[in-house]
């Protein structure tokens with residue numbers, strides 16, 4: 001068997017490639033497993049969980065904007081317990097590394113959720129302190145370094161899984177939040193979650209979303225996300241997983257050149273479900289063409 | 303990737319496109335159509351199956367062009383490719399006995415394939431079709447070939463023509479006010495009635511939860527668990 005130039009290790013977990021389906025864009029893998037070779041992915045990050053689950057937001061939930069979209073799903077999810085009992089084993093059976101994404105409305109929610117997830121066979125816990133679409137909690141935890149560090153420290157203390165903290169691009173001082181999470185014991189960081197945006201329906205002279213503001217994702221945010229990933233990679237020494245608007249293998253290479261060990265792809269999967277696989281193929285082809293024995297060699301050279 | 307066989311205007315702002323190279327779907331199912339490689343507009347547009355021809359393997363769509371995404375479809379020429387993901391969603395159930403089909407505007411699209419399947423599954427059943435259009439009728443001849451009667455109303459209220467107390471199963475697709483009125487009438491008459499719903503969609507497969515709708519049987523995704531529902535399940539959102 002020939003050596004796989006895309007393989008890597010992330011927090012002690014072996015991934016066959018650095019391409020991961022982003023949280024909230026891939027369910028728990030079931031829907032896309034029906035229509036693509038999900039086993040080829042490096043990892044799958046499940047839909048954001050909250051302790052007791054949530055019905056999500058009312059009103060319009062998705063709205064296309066230029067080369068991007070706004071979403072106000074509001075973390076609709078079946079709850080941590082349901083995930084542990086009914087989804088985790090299924091995700092494991094698919095093959096890629098299994099990442100659970102945990103959100104919360106309060107510190108107690110996060111802690112109880114993390115405790116329950118100790119029962120689940122997952123590879124990584126992604127702590128979502130960056131969801132802009134829930135009224136209480138969510139992004140509030142990821143805006144200031146002190147609160148981000150505090151929740152990171154507490155979850156790290158009780159979780160048996162490697163902890164990756166997902167950062168919000170809406171933090172006024174992102175690198176300060178990143179450093180605070182590193183100091184608090186995070187094993188890795190992932191960024192970016194969605195940017196807070198807004199849409200207005202001119203005909204009705206009203207905001208499109210009941211929550212007024214919503215999360216922006218997709219190709220349009222790529223240059224912003226790339227800059228933030230670069231800045232965070234320069235500020236911390238733990239691994240960083242980069243995302244935000246990745247649409248091609250070239251974009252993924254850019255993220256890795258900027259310092260990301262691995263990437264997540266979200267919105268492009270909606271537009272074109274094969275994007276994840278095309279990126280993997282593109283990365284392999286690029287390594288062959290550039291005579292790179294392992295893609296990690298170029299990680300962070302910029 | 304689908305290849306366009308034909309694509310032409312059939313009424314003001316309404317086009318009919320036939321493609322090959324996609325799996326055949328059922329009445330009520332839809333495809334996410336997108337001009338491949340284009341990032342703006344970004345997302346696929348949900349478009350129903352107007353016709354799925356087992357003989358030629360071709361699928362036909364009838365679509366309006368209210369915005370930028372669909373306007374790009376209208377410019378595509380035969381021989382060009384279009385990204386067509388699907389078929390997605392659950393189709394209309396083919397109940398036995400007589401059928402009454404109620405379409406409003408572009409809502410006629412999935413009902414044509416439905417009439418075809420109803421006719422094929424029971425050539426003797428009675429099929430009555432009611433079509434309502436705001437300004438200009440289209441696809442009427444397509445329905446005439448498949449049904450016992452077609453009643454067309456232009457600029458009127460199509461539900462006024464329908465008697466929900468027949469011994470038949472009712473099917474509808476169309477604008478929200480039409481579905482609302484039809485559901486009220488169906489309830490008053492205690493009729494069996496299936497509707498196809500519309501919601502903004504990002505993925506079309508059930509992964510993004512952008513199209514969730516509260517039903518009497520809990521939260522459902524219009525794209526994956528629908529778009530066809532028994533009206534009583536979704537009456538409060540009609």
Ligand SMILES: Cc1cc2nc3c(=O)[nH]c(=O)nc-3n(C[C@H](O)[C@H](O)[C@H](O)COP(=O)(O)OP(=O)(O)OC[C@H]3O[C@@H](n4cnc5c(N)ncnc54)[C@H](O)[C@@H]3O)c2cc1C
Pocket residue numbers: 063064332343345346347348349350351363364365366367368369370371372373408411412499500501502503529
């Ligand atoms: C299950 C289903 C089947 C459909 N079948 C047909 C069909 O056979 N023929 C047809 O002409 N139309 C159909 N529609 C409606 C069609 O999807 C919209 O008209 C189309 O998405 C509008 O895109 P646009 O680029 O013209 O408009 P834009 O305003 O540029 O679209 C912006 C965004 O809003 C979404 N959107 C806008 N209007 C609608 C709508 N009415 N329903 C859902 N999403 C919308 C678009 O998909 C896109 O994401 C169907 C909708 C659904 C949900």
Ligand SMILES: Cc1cc2nc3c(=O)[nH]c(=O)nc-3n(C[C@H](O)[C@H](O)[C@H](O)COP(=O)(O)O)c2cc1C
Pocket residue numbers: 022023024025047048049071073075101128131166192193194216217218219221243244245246264265266267268510512
């Ligand atoms: C519809 C939708 C739902 C999302 N849900 C979650 C979620 O539950 N948890 C989370 O951490 N991020 C969530 N995200 C954010 C994505 O995981 C990702 O960070 C963001 O979309 C940027 O990547 P992209 O541009 O490739 O989509 C969601 C994004 C979208 C578009």
Ligand code: FES
Pocket residue numbers: 502503504505506507508509510511512513514523524525526
């Ligand atoms: S459109 Fe994504 S879940 Fe229905």
